Amino acid sequence: MPKNPRRRSKKPRLTARNADPHVLYQESVQDAETEAAFLSRVFKKLSGRPAESLREDFCGTALLCAEWLKKKDRTAVGIDLDPDVLAWGTKHNLSPIGEPGNRLTLRRQDVRDRCPGRFDVTVALNFSYFVFRTRDDLRRYFASVRRSMAKDGLFFVDAYGGYDSFCPMREPRKLKGFTYVWDQNKIDPISNGVVNYIHFEFPDGSKLNRAFTYEWRLWTLPEIRELLAEAGFSRTTVWWEDGDEEGEGTGVFRQRDRVGQEAAWVAYVVAER
Ligand SMILES: C[S@@+](CC[C@H](N)C(=O)[O-])C[C@H]1O[C@@H](n2cnc3c(N)ncnc32)[C@H](O)[C@@H]1O
Numbered sequence: 001m002p003k004n005p006r007r008r009s010k011k012p013r014l015t016a017r018n019a020d021p022h023v024l025y026q027e028s029v030q031d032a033e034t035e036a037a038f039l040s041r042v043f044k045k046l047s048g049r050p051a052e053s054l055r056e057d058f059c060g061t062a063l064l065c066a067e068w069l070k071k072k073d074r075t076a077v078g079i080d081l082d083p084d085v086l087a088w089g090t091k092h093n094l095s096p097i098g099e100p101g102n103r104l105t106l107r108r109q110d111v112r113d114r115c116p117g118r119f120d121v122t123v124a125l126n127f128s129y130f131v132f133r134t135r136d137d138l139r140r141y142f143a144s145v146r147r148s149m150a151k152d153g154l155f156f157v158d159a160y161g162g163y164d165s166f167c168p169m170r171e172p173r174k175l176k177g178f179t180y181v182w183d184q185n186k187i188d189p190i191s192n193g194v195v196n197y198i199h200f201e202f203p204d205g206s207k208l209n210r211a212f213t214y215e216w217r218l219w220t221l222p223e224i225r226e227l228l229a230e231a232g233f234s235r236t237t238v239w240w241e242d243g244d245e246e247g248e249g250t251g252v253f254r255q256r257d258r259v260g261q262e263a264a265w266v267a268y269v270v271a272e273r
Helices: 021-029 032-047 063-068 083-097 135-147 221-230
Strands: 053-057 075-080 104-108 119-124 149-161 169-175 178-188 193-201 207-217 235-243 249-256 265-272
Touching: 021 083, 021 169, 021 178, 021 193, 021 207, 032 063, 032 119, 032 149, 032 265, 053 063, 063 075, 063 083, 075 083, 083 104, 135 149, 135 221, 149 221, 221 235, 221 265, 249 265
Parallel strands: 053 075, 053 119, 075 104, 119 149
Antiparallel strands: 149 265, 169 178, 178 193, 193 207, 235 249, 235 265
16 A cells, blocks of 8 residues: 555646647637537527437547536537547547447548438537638538538537737646647738647646647638528527626627627537528
8 A cells, every 4th residue: 555645646747748638638628518518508598409419520539529428318429530539539538438339429531421310419619610711611511511400400610709810829828737828820811811729838848839730711700600501501690708897708608699899709600400
């Protein structure tokens, strides 16, 4: 028996050598519990019944699928092109809860390819669909999602913007044991093409530079809504984050028709089939 069990169980300090980028990513930019609660609340409000099935496009480590399945009777399909990230998600997020199995399927495929089934809730989050950089590509993706939705299904995408989103900048945020850095590295106003990086920095001075790279088109809310309409969706609504007295986001999103511009915002667009 160790002399001092509390000491033995202490985690080693994070450094670039021992850190797992997927763990750091999940801790920095994902809040699956809040997100799953939001999807459930909006689905109940708009469709009048509890949501059961989820299709998570660009699922990466399938953290949201794992959270979704915490309620029994729910099912989920996660889709991603990258076999390594799916394998990581299976080992760290899904095997511990006994999945993939009866209630979850992971599909290694392009999100634009046919996905069997009809889903209550489909999501493309953390701006992943910004990889489609032309109107035709994005419209085609939206149309393929619509084909696999339940009649009263909803499609959720998020978007970011505000005047800071058009400026190259590095935004560090201190988290437990490391610093997450969002780096808006390049922005081309002619195409709205952007190159963003996520870096991680550690207390010992070591760094994981460019742990993740995103080459996207920075789509605006009106463009996204117009393309959803062109893809056949019947109605779209924008869900905007409430601010506190200092103007900081509260994590509560409400449907809004008009808002004032802000330096930086994240919003959801919800599309009804
Ligand atoms: C930013 S991660 C998203 C992770 C997670 N869903 C989230 O919300 O943070 C983007 C993922 O999209 C995947 N991806 C990119 N293009 C894709 C495509 N055309 N079809 C399927 N997956 C794709 C990548 O492999 C990567 O795992």
